[in-house]
Amino acid sequence: MIKIDNISKRYPKAEKYALDKVSLEINTGEAFGILGPNGAGKTTLMGIITTLILPTEGNVYVDGEMITRNRIDIKRKVSLVTQHVSIRRDMTVSEVMELAGRLYGMPVKQIKARTKDILEFTGLYEKKKQVARGLSGGMQRKLMICRALLTNPKIIVLDEPTVGLDPHSRRKIWDLLEMLKQKGITILLTTHYIEEAQSICDRVALISNGRASEVNTPDNMISRLGSYTVDIYDGITTKSYFFDTKEEAIGFAGDIPGKTKLRETTLEDVFLDRMGTELGEKVK
Ligand SMILES: Nc1ncnc2c1ncn2[C@@H]1O[C@H](COP(=O)(O)OP(=O)(O)O)[C@@H](O)[C@H]1O
Ligand SMILES: [Mg+2]
The missing domain is CATH 3.40.50.300 (P-loop containing nucleotide triphosphate hydrolases)
Incomplete structure (x- = not known):
């Protein structure tokens, strides 16, 4: 050790x-x-x-x-x-x-x-x-x-x-x-x-x-953030929103007009989320 x-x-x-x-x-x-x-x-x-x-x-x-x-x-x-x-x-x-x-x-x-x-x-x-x-x-x-x-x-x-x-x-x-x-x-x-x-x-x-x-x-970090991600592109930037279940993510994405994408959360999302305050805009 x-x-x-x-x-x-x-x-x-x-x-x-x-x-x-x-x-x-x-x-x-x-x-x-x-x-x-x-x-x-x-x-x-x-x-x-x-x-x-x-x-x-x-x-x-x-x-x-x-x-x-x-x-x-x-x-x-x-x-x-x-x-x-x-x-x-x-x-x-x-x-x-x-x-x-x-x-x-x-x-x-x-x-x-x-x-x-x-x-x-x-x-x-x-x-x-x-x-x-x-x-x-x-x-x-x-x-x-x-x-x-x-x-x-x-x-x-x-x-x-x-x-x-x-x-x-x-x-x-x-x-x-x-x-x-x-x-x-x-x-x-x-x-x-x-x-x-x-x-x-x-x-x-x-x-x-x-x-x-x-x-x-890595798995725990991802599930603590939320295993499902909805990316929303507003014409200028993409923002990510995190959800524990696919149903919640679908429900959220369905209410948003425009360009949304549902996907599984990655360790990169965790990294960007945690580093967000230092590296740029915090997304959550
Ligand atoms: N020999 C050194 N003398 C002075 N500052 C250093 C030296 N090596 C690294 N640093 C500074 O220490 C910090 C950490 O560097 P480093 O350990 O190389 O980071 P990383 O490997 O994560 O990129 C940085 O701010 C870097 O500029
Ligand atoms: Mg290094």
């Missing part, structure tokens, strides 16, 4: 806190999503959990152990896949894996065996002699995940793992994350793609302006 206990972070000289008293608990084996707009504090939080960034206040515990107490051990247990592609583009897939293994101080034999397993598991084995530069964006992201799996981590932290990818490649990464979940690996990911969180995550936390406002399953 990961326990994020009252974490605050203020960067040197920064006026405001990047994170402001964030507390979250992520269960073992869970896929947990941190959802928030740019600048919300997601990368900062991932950096703190993986000991790359020191918090101004608060502590993080992994399986009861304070992460700053035993960094080497934590680094093997908790692997980070960074937001930006960070692989040597002149190296082959195998070399990228070998370099990472050496940095972890793993014996070469073990690196080779683990690399073969991981590349086979993720479908990258046939690319092992290819230079990273020549791989597609999706493959490069996959390679970063492979590299993060080298130490056999219990927890994998992914900071916007599909940012910039086309929909097809994005789904391939989702499939891979689903496979990791099946293996019992705890997945903590940040994203601003709502569909990604809805597809992969057992629970999500909404974060904005450094504060985590709400933690729940």
Whole structure:
């Protein structure tokens, strides 16, 4: 279990806190999503959990152990896949894996065996002699995940793992994350793609302006807002209205002249509703 206990972070000289008293608990084996707009504090939080960034206040515990107490051990247990592609583009897939293994101080034999397993598991084995530069964006992201799996981590932290990818490649990464979940690996990911969180995550936390406002399953968030949505276009903007039952939604839509659309509520609606006060007009 990961326990994020009252974490605050203020960067040197920064006026405001990047994170402001964030507390979250992520269960073992869970896929947990941190959802928030740019600048919300997601990368900062991932950096703190993986000991790359020191918090101004608060502590993080992994399986009861304070992460700053035993960094080497934590680094093997908790692997980070960074937001930006960070692989040597002149190296082959195998070399990228070998370099990472050496940095972890793993014996070469073990690196080779683990690399073969991981590349086979993720479908990258046939690319092992290819230079990273020549791989597609999706493959490069996959390679970063492979590299993060080298130490056999219990927890994998992914900071916007599909940012910039086309929909097809994005789904391939989702499939891979689903496979990791099946293996019992705890997945903590940040994203601003709502569909990604809805597809992969057992629970999500909404974060904005450094504060985590709400933690729940995507389904619960949706049903709390109202499972059915009526969109009304008034010629200038679309406003959404939320209802618990389809009957209520139909009743409401029927009374409105003009362009209305009835549909199921998505996590995106929840996100827009919660962030509405900060990002623009509140719709409800
Ligand atoms: N190294 C840094 N120094 C100063 N401010 C930073 C630094 N990194 C991030 N910030 C600020 O902290 C806030 C949160 O950033 P970040 O964690 O990158 O958000 P996100 O990943 O959600 O986009 C932003 O206001 C950002 O400008
Ligand atoms: Mg970020």
